[in-house]
Amino acid sequence: MDTTRVSSTAFDGTPHAPAHARKFVRQVLGEWRLGHLAEDAVLLTSELVTNAVVHAGTGIELTCRLDVESSPARLEIEVDDHHPAKFIDTADPAPMEAMRASGRGLALAGMLADAWGVTYTRTAKRVWVRIELTDTCEPQDLAGTPAPAPVPAPVESLHLAVLWCDRDGVVQAWNSEAENLLGWRADQVVGMPLHELVAWRGHGPYAPALADTLSLGRWRGEARMRHYDGSLVPVYVSHLRPKGQRSAVWMVVAADHRFVLAAPPTPLRREAGTRIKDLLDQDMPFSELLETIARIVQVSSGGDAAYVLLAADGGCRFGVAAAAGTTAGLVGVLATGVFRPGRRAPTLVEDLLAGDVELAGRLRARSLACAPLLVSGEVTGYLVVTAAEPGCFDEELTVSLQHIADQVAVPVQRERLAEQDRAHRGRLSFLAEAGELLAGVHDEELIAALTAQLVVPKIATWAAVYLTDLAGMTRLAHVWHSEERHNADLRKSLPAIPRTALNExxxxxxxxxxxxxxxxxxxxxxxxxxxxxxxxxxxxELADLLGDLCRLVALNLHTAMLYARQATTSRVLQRSLLPMRVATPMPGLESAVVYEPAEEGADVGGDFYDLFTVADHWCFALGDVCGSGPEAAAVTGLARHAVRLLAKEHYTVADIFDRLNQALLEEGEDGRFLSLLCGELTPLPQGGALCTIASAGHPSPLLLGADGAVRPVATPQLLLGVEADARFYVESFTLAPDDLLLCVTDGVTERRNGDRLLDDGDGLARLLSGCTGLSAHAVAERVRHAVETFAKEPSHDDMALLVIKAAAALRKVR
Structure with missing residues (x-):
């Protein structure tokens, strides 16, 4: 009686075909009482149908065949398509992209099936896999008719033949037991092609040829081998091709002794998840391991999506570590009652909307089944499968899911601990690099640009940074794509000024x-x-890393905001310490000013200048406060405004010095002294001007005559702010037409180059003597350039210089 069972179905080559195929195979195996094979069979079927859909796109035929007459009984699954070279296009690319992501069809076939192969015709392609059933599966359970139990041959007649052949199938070794079993001596068969000793008939209509079998890593099955006397001996062969080697080893026994080499009983060997564990034992990166698990769970369960959750925050909550299928772009931790540390049994949720609306929205799913990953009684994570429609899963699925979880829990936990150690070192290195790159950057735009380039392409394909100002206005500051040519398109696709909150x-x-x-x-x-x-x-792990990076970036943005605010305040205040503009140009008098504070980014330091008109004459001042920076700038403001105010009240230069000296002493700041040069210019009828001047500890001004002679024109007196009883006097000289007066602070005279100063040996006077005939602006620029180039190192002192030149007869100011 023919005991072969066949069940077939056909469906269109659409992205929904794998789901229909999984459901069909699970139903057929249930009817045939082969539920213990369902996980492997469904997983293989899903991969084969997925490959057919992706690479063919035609109608697909699926056939399940159970042959109980063969020894051992076997289950074969065949997938036929009609145009093996055609590629399918679909209006909905998401499912297709999800299917293309697997790429493990052949690996699964080689791992889960006892044999597999591909048969081509002119119009079709057939991919098949075979799963053998061992003697523990009783024939009456498979075919419905009892069959006599096989009687094993006596052990005394056992001969275990071992032969070895090279990559071309030529026999290289032959043991004595092979001679006892088949009658050939070693010297007779060594060098003989193996196909001359084997009457190969294959197993089933789509079994591989002998040469293909020799290329497999492992194979077991029946064959017939030629005896020396010409007869054919039924044998059972266990073929092994060691990994990385091109040779093959055959262990051969008589067919009656097949139990010696046969595989373990199916219920023990094929318990759900054990072959999956073999697949996952391969050496692969941790992220790929998790993605493989998620893919296996999604494919074998028939769900729309699957996730691997791992414990986070000390094991109290669980975060998404990997996903497969049509997922919702999940990130971070899922805080929900479905996943909790105390739940040590699989869970089935018929409709998420009825119990957890937030989780249903995040997963974009209604049905959910999950199984905990248990290590030493502790829940270290979950395997989760979801579907968009309610009521898609049953209790049988949760049992299978728990089998898989039990097999992968320990390998996942072991690899995760190792990965956490590596990730911790990489995380510290990445954050250190980011901190060093962002340190000292006070420009928000530059921080945004650096942030985007930090995560692309290491973490993301593209990145955009939005900045929110003090007024609450949010704008798109910077975008960066891994392919720079897409930057412009990316910026156009993102909202420049979001109309809602960024999280919405x-x-x-x-x-x-x-x-x-x-x-x-x-x-x-x-x-x-x-x-x-x-x-x-x-x-x-990446979600945590990005969280740390964003906190670092936010801190730098906050610092940049404070810096900008302080810089703006300082700039406004410091500007008030300098004259808004030099006095109205004086007829017949040319002036030029150079002012350079030593502190980078400052507008004002300890030096100051002023030039203004009072009634029928002009006043000028040049001062230097002891020190630099904000403290010196405060005294600078007091001195400059006091000089101008007292001059406007018609105080003489000597009186101005007396009053300012008292004001500084009343401020009470120890060691805060002031050197000041102050003078008045009164026009003379014959041309030029009468200059009345006084110097309180200031470098003497230099007068350049029309004949090129240079001489000092003021005697330094006591610094202001030193003694309350100090008295100051003035000196006068005539500034004739074409004469030039140079007034400088000690930032010029004491410019240092090693042990030398610029004014050593009257260096400034020699410099000025070469400026005869130059304008005031040209002289000021020449002195500035001389100070700048006197040494390679930049100056550490404030510098101010004032140049006044009489060009013609002065007219009185009205």
Whole structure:
């Protein structure tokens, strides 16, 4: 009686075909009482149908064949398509992209099936896999008719033949037991092609040829070998091709002794998840391991999406570590009652909307089944499968899911601990690099640009940084794509000024999953970092890393904001310490000013100048406060405004010095002295001007005559702010037409180059003597250049210089 069972179905080559195929195979195996094979069979079927859909796109035929007459009984699954070279296009690219992501069809076939192969015809392609059933599967359970139990041959007649052949199938070794079994001596068969000793008939209509079998890593099955006397001996062969080697070893026994080499019983060997564990034992990166697990769970369960959750925050909550299928771009931790540390049994949720609306929205799913990953009684994570429609899963699925979870829990935990150690070192290195790059940057725009380039392409395909100002206005500051030519298009696709809060913005849909991370520090939002990734979900470790990076960026943005605010305040205040403009040009008098504070970024230091008109004459002042920076600038403001105010009240130069000296002493700041040069210019009828001048500890001004002679014109007196009883006097000289007066602070005379000063040996006077005939501006520039180039190192002192030149007869000021 024919005991072969066959069940077939056909469906269109659409992205929904794998789901229909999984359901069909699970139903057929249930009817045939082969539920213990369902996980492997469904997984293999899903991969084969997926490959057919992706690479053919035609109608597909699926056939399940159970042959109980063969020894051992076997289950064969065949997938036929009709145009093996055609590629399918679909209006909905998301499912197709999800299917293309697997790429493990042949690996699964080689791992889960006892044999597999591909048969081509002119119009079709057939891919098949075979799963053998061992003697523990009783024939009456499979075919419905009892069969006599096989009687094993006596052990005394056992001969275990071992032969070895090279990559071309030529026999290289032959043991004595092979001679006892088949009658050939070693010297007769060594060098003989193996196909001359084997009457190969294959197993089933689509079994591989002998040469293909020799190339497999492992194979077991029946064959017939030629005896020396010409007869054919039924044998059982266990073929092994060691990994990385091109030779093959055959262990051969008589067919009656097949139990010696046969595989372990199916219920023990094929318990759900054990072959999956073999697949996952391969050496692969941790992220790929998790993605493989998620893919296996999604494919074998028939769900729309699957996730691997791992414990986070000390094991109290669980975060998405990997995902497969049509996912929602999940990131971070799922805080929900479905996943909790105390739940040590699989869970089935018929409709998420009835119990957890938030989780249903994040997963975009209604049905959910999950199984905990248990290590030493502790829940270290979950395997989760979801579907968009309610009521898609049953209790049988949760049992299978728990079998898989039990097999992968320990390998995952072991690899995760190792990965956490590596990730911790990489995380510290990345954050250190980011901190060093952002340190000292006080420009918000530059911080945004550096942040985007830090995460692309290491973490994301593209990144955008939004900045929020003090008024609460948010704008797109910078975008960066891994392919720079897409930067302009990316900027156009993102909202330049979001109309809603950043956590409520609907980002443009595309091939990448878009995720947003707030830039928060001290309770204030400075904007957000938005990234696009090709992967559907962000691993928990990367989510934590991006969270740390965003906190670092937000802190730098906060510092930049404070710096900008302080710089603006200082700039406004410091500007008030300098004259807004030099006095109205005086007829017949030319003036030029150079002012350079030593502190980088400062507008005002300890030096100051002023030039203004009072009634029928002009006043000028040049001073230097002891020290530099804000403290010196405060005294600078007092001195400059006091000089101008007293001069406007018609105080003489000597009186101005007396009053200012008292004011500085009343301020009470120890060691805060002031050197000051102050003078008045009164026009003379014959041309030129009468200059009345006084110097309180200031470098003497130099007068350059029309004949090129240079002489000092004021005697230094006591510094202001030293003694309350100090009295000051004035000196006068005539500034004739074409005469030039140079007034400088000690930032010029004491410019240092090693042990030398610029004014050593009357260096400044010699410099000025070469300026005969030059304008006031030209002289000022020449002196400035001389100070700058006197030494390679920049000056550490403030510098101010004032040049006044009489060009013609002065007219009285009205």
């Amino acid at each position: 913005v609907t980002w443009p849909a595309g091939q990448e999953s878009v995720l947003s991370f707030p830039l928060l520090t001290q309770g204030r939002s400075h904007g957000a970092l938005v990234i696009g990734r090709a992967e559907p979900a962000l691993p928990l």
